[in-house]
Amino acid sequence: MIPITHFLIVSTLMFFIGIYGFLTRRNLITVLMSVELILNSVNINFVVFNRYLYPDQLQGHFFALFIIAIAAGEASVAIALIINIYRRFTSIEVDNVDEMKF
Amino acid sequence: MENNVFMFYLFSGTILFFSVLAVTSRRILRAAVFLLFALVATSGIYFMMNYQFLAGVQLALYAGGIVVLIIFSILLTHHISYKFDRTPLVNLTLGLVVATTGAALSIFTLIRFPFKPTANVPAGVDMQLIGRQLMDTGKNGYALPFEVISILLLAAMIAAIVIAKKGK
Numbered sequence: 001m002i003p004i005t006h007f008l009i010v011s012t013l014m015f016f017i018g019i020y021g022f023l024t025r026r027n028l029i030t031v032l033m034s035v036e037l038i039l040n041s042v043n044i045n046f047v048v049f050n051r052y053l054y055p056d057q058l059q060g061h062f063f064a065l066f067i068i069a070i071a072a073g074e075a076s077v078a079i080a081l082i083i084n085i086y087r088r089f090t091s092i093e094v095d096n097v098d099e100m101k102f
Numbered sequence: 103m104e105n106n107v108f109m110f111y112l113f114s115g116t117i118l119f120f121s122v123l124a125v126t127s128r129r130i131l132r133a134a135v136f137l138l139f140a141l142v143a144t145s146g147i148y149f150m151m152n153y154q155f156l157a158g159v160q161l162a163l164y165a166g167g168i169v170v171l172i173i174f175s176i177l178l179t180h181h182i183s184y185k186f187d188r189t190p191l192v193n194l195t196l197g198l199v200v201a202t203t204g205a206a207l208s209i210f211t212l213i214r215f216p217f218k219p220t221a222n223v224p225a226g227v228d229m230q231l232i233g234r235q236l237m238d239t240g241k242n243g244y245a246l247p248f249e250v251i252s253i254l255l256l257a258a259m260i261a262a263i264v265i266a267k268k269g270k
Contacts, residue, residue: 002107002110003217004217005212005213005217006110006114007110007114007147008212009209009212009213010114010117010118012205012208012209012212013118013205013209014117014118014121014140015205015208016201016202016204016205016208017118017121017122017125017201018121018125019200019201019204020125020197020198020200020201021124021125021126023193023196023197023200023201024125024189024193024194024197025125025189026186026189027130027186029130029172029175029176029179030125030130030133032172033124033125033133033134033137033172034125036137036141036164036168037121037124037125037137037140040140040141040144040164043144043160044144044147047147047148047151047153047156048151051151051152051153051224052217052219052220053217053218053220054220054222055220055222055223055224055225056222056223056224056225057225057242058225058227058231058232058235058242059242061153061156061227061232062235062236062244062247064156065156065159066247066251068156068159068160068163068164069163069251069254069255070251070254071164071168072163072164072167072168072255073254073255073257073258073259074258075168075171075172076171076258076259076262077258077261077262077265079171079172079174079175079262080261080262080263080265080266081265082175082179083175083178083179083266084265084266086178086179087268092179
């Protein structure tokens with residue numbers, strides 16, 4: 001049986017890799033990819049806690065399922081926003097998107 | 103949960119390696135493909151935990167939906183062999199400092215916490231159990247989040263269509 005801390009260390013590293021990507025990347029789509037990494041690391045955490053600490057219940061499993069569904073909805077709205085921004089500014093670097101509509 | 107140490111190291115090595123490549127790669131299409139590999143390896147971890155339905159949903163939605171959406175949007179907004187500039191050294195070091203400090207703090211706390219192994223019998227997770235609990239309205243039922251997430255997905259669909267359609 002693999003100890004639970006091994007899985008949690010993997011998900012923690014994945015989380016902070018996502019945070020590094022979120023802080024460093026300057027393209028909106030790569031920022032979205034880092035957010036997906038963060039959400040997946042949290043999903044692994046939920047599933048591992050469910051399997052190791054409460055294996056007779058399914059709460060972590062359902063929470064992970066709902067997180068996947070919400071992430072899908074959020075990614076689609078984010079992509080719609082990015083495409084709209086591209087139409088207006090012809091660039092999706094975070095430095096160039098600095099004008100609000102007046 | 104079988105004693106499959108090799109599969110654990112294979113999947114977690116794949117996840118960490120490809121997620122590092124995804125956040126540091128200079129070609130955007132390669133970053134999307136590295137993200138795809140990381141998500142497929144995550145579903146491998148769910149298979150190890152015996153949660154087959156969740157692993158299937160992860161493959162279908164994340165690897166087959168969100169990554170395809172990201173690749174489409176990349177191709178709509180960039181040249182296909184678009185290459186980023188190098189990140190400035192200040193951003194890189196600050197990001198590294200923040201990420202490693204956070205990771206060190208979290209891992210240190212994790213290692214010191216005494217996780218007690220449980221003696222409960224694992225529930226056999228099959229589709230009947232998942233379906234029954236998803237539509238259950240009693241205790242441990244998830245009917246309300248199920249309905250709310252249907253409304254949320256409808257709102258997300260309408261929002262995406264309204265935002266992305268061509269204005270006048």
